[in-house]
Amino acid sequence: MSEEAATMRAPTRTAAFEARLKKRYAAERRFKAIGLGAILFSVAVLVFLLGTMTINGIGGFQRVEVEVPIDFTQAGISADASTMAQSGAVQSLEAQGLPDVVQYFATEALGDEAAEQLGGQAWRDVAAAIAADPGILREQVTFSLPASADLASGYEGEGSPEMQALANSLYEQGRIGKNFDPGFLSRADATNPQQVGIWGALKGSMLTMVVTLLLAFPIGVLAALYLEEYAPKNKWTDIIELSINNLAAVPSIIFGLLGLAVFLTIFPNLRSAPVIGGMTLALMTMPVIVIAGRNAIKAVPPSIRDGALAVGASPVQVVFHHVLPLALPGILTGTIIGMARALGETAPLLMIGMRAFVATPPDGFTSPATVLPMQIFLWSDEIDRGFVERTSAAIIVLLLFLLLMNGLAIYLRNKFEKSW
Numbered sequence: 001m002s003e004e005a006a007t008m009r010a011p012t013r014t015a016a017f018e019a020r021l022k023k024r025y026a027a028e029r030r031f032k033a034i035g036l037g038a039i040l041f042s043v044a045v046l047v048f049l050l051g052t053m054t055i056n057g058i059g060g061f062q063r064v065e066v067e068v069p070i071d072f073t074q075a076g077i078s079a080d081a082s083t084m085a086q087s088g089a090v091q092s093l094e095a096q097g098l099p100d101v102v103q104y105f106a107t108e109a110l111g112d113e114a115a116e117q118l119g120g121q122a123w124r125d126v127a128a129a130i131a132a133d134p135g136i137l138r139e140q141v142t143f144s145l146p147a148s149a150d151l152a153s154g155y156e157g158e159g160s161p162e163m164q165a166l167a168n169s170l171y172e173q174g175r176i177g178k179n180f181d182p183g184f185l186s187r188a189d190a191t192n193p194q195q196v197g198i199w200g201a202l203k204g205s206m207l208t209m210v211v212t213l214l215l216a217f218p219i220g221v222l223a224a225l226y227l228e229e230y231a232p233k234n235k236w237t238d239i240i241e242l243s244i245n246n247l248a249a250v251p252s253i254i255f256g257l258l259g260l261a262v263f264l265t266i267f268p269n270l271r272s273a274p275v276i277g278g279m280t281l282a283l284m285t286m287p288v289i290v291i292a293g294r295n296a297i298k299a300v301p302p303s304i305r306d307g308a309l310a311v312g313a314s315p316v317q318v319v320f321h322h323v324l325p326l327a328l329p330g331i332l333t334g335t336i337i338g339m340a341r342a343l344g345e346t347a348p349l350l351m352i353g354m355r356a357f358v359a360t361p362p363d364g365f366t367s368p369a370t371v372l373p374m375q376i377f378l379w380s381d382e383i384d385r386g387f388v389e390r391t392s393a394a395i396i397v398l399l400l401f402l403l404l405m406n407g408l409a410i411y412l413r414n415k416f417e418k419s420w
Helices: 004-059 089-095 100-111 122-131 134-138 149-155 161-173 199-230 235-247 250-261 272-300 301-312 315-343 348-350 372-380 385-415
Strands: 062-071 140-146 177-179
Touching: 004 062, 004 385, 062 100, 062 149, 089 100, 089 122, 089 235, 100 122, 100 372, 122 134, 122 140, 134 301, 140 235, 149 161, 149 177, 149 385, 161 177, 199 235, 199 272, 199 372, 199 385, 235 272, 250 348, 272 315, 272 348, 348 372, 372 385
Parallel strands: none
Antiparallel strands: 062 140, 062 177
């Protein structure tokens, strides 16, 4: 009887097992589908973000320009190559009346109303061309000069009806158009969206990042080495580790308040300077480097240390000749990621005065400067459509900068990575 019961139960057990197996397989398929959906959603959001920024930012790399023919044989301006090579070439041309010459020929070619709508600094483009090639002073040359903000708005179909009508008239004459503006990558900030550039903020970001790296990297790596290799395991070490972990999660504006209270008190004349910004961002980046460094050092197998000590290496040689080189890929990756985070920060720099209008690129680490995220913030606060496009273009530059930094992290990790 028991054999018959066992025989009857066997199909039941098999059916239950197959049902559970199907249930597990179905759960696995659902998990894979959810994971794939999450990845596709993330990719879709990223593509949408990049696509929106690209579409809006293409116009930011362009500006509305008006064609103005200038006959230098009648301009009465003279200069030779040696004069133009001097630092005061633009000032020399201004003293000879180049702005009036440009305005005169613009009036002759376009009329009084259109000539008044040239950008106030349009003559500087002509001066730069003369400084680059003084030989054009013996020729008749047609320049594409920036239009005023009002005329540019009229060309875009916005602004007053008078400006739109004037832009349409110039367009029919073939005198106005929207062209690529290479000066956007070489000029600094300005009040006219037709004249603004990103180089001042980009250079300020580079100088600030250099100071941040020079301070945060060596101190962070040495702190990680000490905590992981030398520090005794006691309550004081635990307090230090807890403090570092907490500092990595502190809101960035707190570091700005610290920089305002400490660095600007010690160096009051360096407000909005890259050196102060770099010191402030170094405080914010250092905990990230320490944590990444400790994890990378901890990942080095103990057998590496034991083998080095066995062949006669001192403890210091073990750390710097064996452990640190093997941990370097992880340390560099964490450092670049921390630097990329610092590059996108605005809150700490607001507190130390880097929210400033800087019309010239900084000359050094102690010159007044702003940074790319802050420049984007300032332009986004403007109501002119030209600044909206310039903001999108600046965001594209910032994203490319971040992409380069992350690409550098991947390259360094692969270059120094070793297997054991």
